[in-house]
Amino acid sequence: MKQENVIEVEGLTKTFGDFTAVNAITFKVKKGEIFGFLGANGAGKTTAMKMLIGISNPSSGKATVAGFDVYKQTENIKKSIGYMSQKFALYDDLTITENITFFGGIYGLSRAVIKEKTDILIQELQLQDVAKQLVGSLPLGWKQKLSFSVALLHDPKIIFLDEPTGGVDPITRRQFWEMIYKTANSGTTIFVTTHYMDEAEYCDRVSIMVDGKIEALDTPKNLKKQFGAESMNDVFLKLARG
């Protein structure tokens, strides 16, 4: 694997009035890496992520995503990334194929490509029988896998996952992580935020944010050693309690 950085962040800061939501964070993410972005609620992960995906302007600092500048080249960033939020945002009142067609369409894929991708995707997820059903009628786990696949439709270089496994059962979570591994192996970089510390163990490297700052950044193995902890859960508790 080439040691190419797809995300480079240096001193990135976001302030709202007097409040500093993200305080000069610095990190790099390598191509094909599964990068875990951890932190308690309100620690600033979402704000940081929003700056990286180009929907929020940083107050100061530097950052490039897929080689594009987060200040000036958000258009290019948006074309190079995929995004999936914790709400599995697909349209419930559209069928599976209609959803795929729509999202493929807004990323500018041609009709032929969309058709081809739809067939592959439905086959892979074994959704043949329900392809013409409204997404609203699917179980949560299926929706989640589907929305992950939809986020990958345009072959993004990096995919941002914002707490993708919230509220799904352990088996589905397991299957979901298998999908993540497969995607990472094909060279797509995964940037994932999560609450589940067992999931943090699956990541190649993990950063932990506390009060707007990155307090720790390393492989799960090294972090456990560094903090003398049994599990990532302990590492997190030690850090968060200060």
Added chain:
Amino acid sequence: MKRFIGFIRKEFYHIFRDKRSLFILFGMPIAQILLFGFAITNEINNVDIAILDHSKDATTQEIINKISASKYFSIDAFITREADIESVFKKGKIKAVLNFEKDFSKKLIKENVATIQIITDATDPNTANTISNYTNSILQKYMQEQNKDIKPIYTIIPQTRMVYNTELKSVFMFVPGVMTIILMLVSAMMTSISITREKELGTMEILLVSPLKPIQVIIGKVVPYILLSVINAIVIVVLSIFIFNMPVEGSLFILGLESVLFIINALSLGILISTISKTQQTAMMISLMGLMLPVILLSGFIFPISSMPLPLQLISHVIPAKWFIIIVKAIMLKGVGITFIWKETLILLGMTLFFIGLSVKKYKIRLE
């Protein structure tokens, strides 16, 4: 462009798969226009009245005949005692009692003066007023007929002519109002709800992360509603022409342009509402309370603005619907061209630009 068409197709799926929005979009306009046209009316027709005739002579009989011959009244009962007046009113069917005094003819001949008492049920003041006016005018006419041989010394005859709505049909007054309400409802409420729905579901976030520009997202959400609103406006005008014989004296083309302007105005209000509300319910409440109520109460649709207290009159100036109703009435009933309504049009245009500017600004702040 292809992306855009895909977006609009998606929007139509949403609309056509949601029974509620379908009903609001197509059921409501038709129901409202029929309701206002047929049921809610200021005119009186075949009002039941009772007669209490203490004289029972030739003159009273003649007057009673005149009254029962008019299409406004139908005589439901003849009562004989004053005491019965209250009881017929309490039954509720009878709205007025005409009480002829004793020796009506004789008094008229001897003293030149005789009295009819018109007692009306004023639980509904508007109807009561109308009844008493109509009765008065029938009596007036009768007097003139009787007096035509006598040369009066001094007479002023007021000649009232109602122009632009000669028959005083209330449906003519309601059609512009209903059209305004429907366009406001469909354009502002439906767009604000559909945009906040995307926010609530989290799909708005996905759209903003996609290469679509925010402005494209908004236009994509709004275009279907422009189309549907235009269809609605056409349905309303066609219904009012063919069912209620509403005249369109002016140019349909100008009416169309003005309607599109008003639709865009309402849409920009809808976008504005969606930027300040987080949930669909909030959007709906703001649309209903903040837009519909003023449109119904302060636009001059039902209550004349000139008889409102000054503060309310001032508020009515900032309600776009007021200006649109003036424009629609002027085009449909008076048949005027743009030269007479350019001021109102300009005000509407100014408001539209203001709302668009404001919502763009609000939208940007949200993105920060």
